[in-house]
Amino acid sequence: MNKIAISLQQVCCIADGRALLDVSTLSIRHGERIAIVGHNGAGKSTLLRLLTGFMPAAHGKVEVLGRDLSTGESPQELRTLRCEVGQIHQGLHLVGRLSAVENVMIGSLGRVTGWRSWVRHFPADEVTNAEAALHAVGLLARAQTRADKLSGGERQKVAIARLLVQQPKLILADEPTAALDPAAAGEVCHLLAQAARNSTLISIVHNPSLLPLLADRVIGLRSGRIAFDLPLSAVDDQKLTNLYRPDEAAPAAPWQLPESARRAVFS
Secondary structure, three states, rough: OOEEEEEEEEEEEEOEEEEEEEEEEEEEOOOEEEEEEOOOOOOOHHHHHOOOOOOOEEEEEEEEEOHHHHOOOHHHHHHHHHHEEEEEOOOOOOOOOOOOHHHHHHHOOOOOOOHHHOOOOOOHHHHHHHHHHHHHHHHHHHHOOOOHHOOOHHHHHHHHHHEEEEHOOOOEEEEEOOOOHHHHHHHHHHHHHOOHHHEEEEEOOOOHHHHHHHHHEEEEEEEEEEEEEEEEEHHOOOHHHHHHHEEEEEEEEOOOOOHHHHHHHHO
C-alpha cells in the first residue's frame, strides 16, 4: 500500500480577515494523480501554496512528505521540503536570459550548492542529465536557445524537463496548459504525466477535456471547501456544472477555530 504523501486535518487558511480555505480532511497517497477544479477564488492556488509552506494554516494539521508544517518549520527545513516539491506555474518561472539547458539545470540546485550554484558552474553529469531531459521532451535541438525566444509550448517543455532533472517526490502544476492551443496542451499534459510517473501529481485544471490526461481522481473546490472528491470516472458534466454555478447563500462553515480567528473571519 502506498504511503501517505499529504494529510490535512481541520485546516483553515485566513488572509486579510477572510477565510480562503476550509478543509476538514484530505489524504493523498504517494503516486496519485489529482486534479483540482473550481471557480476563480475557490481556494485552488491557496491549497498549492499551503502544501509548500508559503501559506500558513491558521488552524489544523498539515503534513507534506512526512513533515508537519503545522508546527512551524525552520527556513532550512522548508528549503529541504521545497527541494522535494517540483512546481509548474502559469508564469513558469524560467529565467528569460538563460538558455533552455541552463534553465533545466536549475532543477539540480538541490544537489549543486555553494559557489557552483552562484556562477552556474554545473558538474558534467548534471549537464548530461539536463540534455537528456530536454531530449525526453523533444527539445534538445533548442538547448542553447534563450528561454525568452521560445514559444509558449516550448517553455512549458523546458519547465517539465527541469522537473525530470529535479526528480521531486511531489509535483504541483498550476494550470500547466494556460494559453496553449489544444494540440500543445495535450502534448504538455502527456509529458507532465510521464514526468510524474514516480511522483505524486496535483494539477489545477480549468479545461475538463484535459482531466483524463492528468488525473485519476478529481477534487472540486467551492468557496474554499471540498465540494466533491471522486474518481475521474464518477465526475460527469452535471457535477462540474453544479460546481461552477454562481455561489448562493452557502451555509456557515463549521470551523473549530480559536476565538481570535473566529472574530477575524466573521467580523
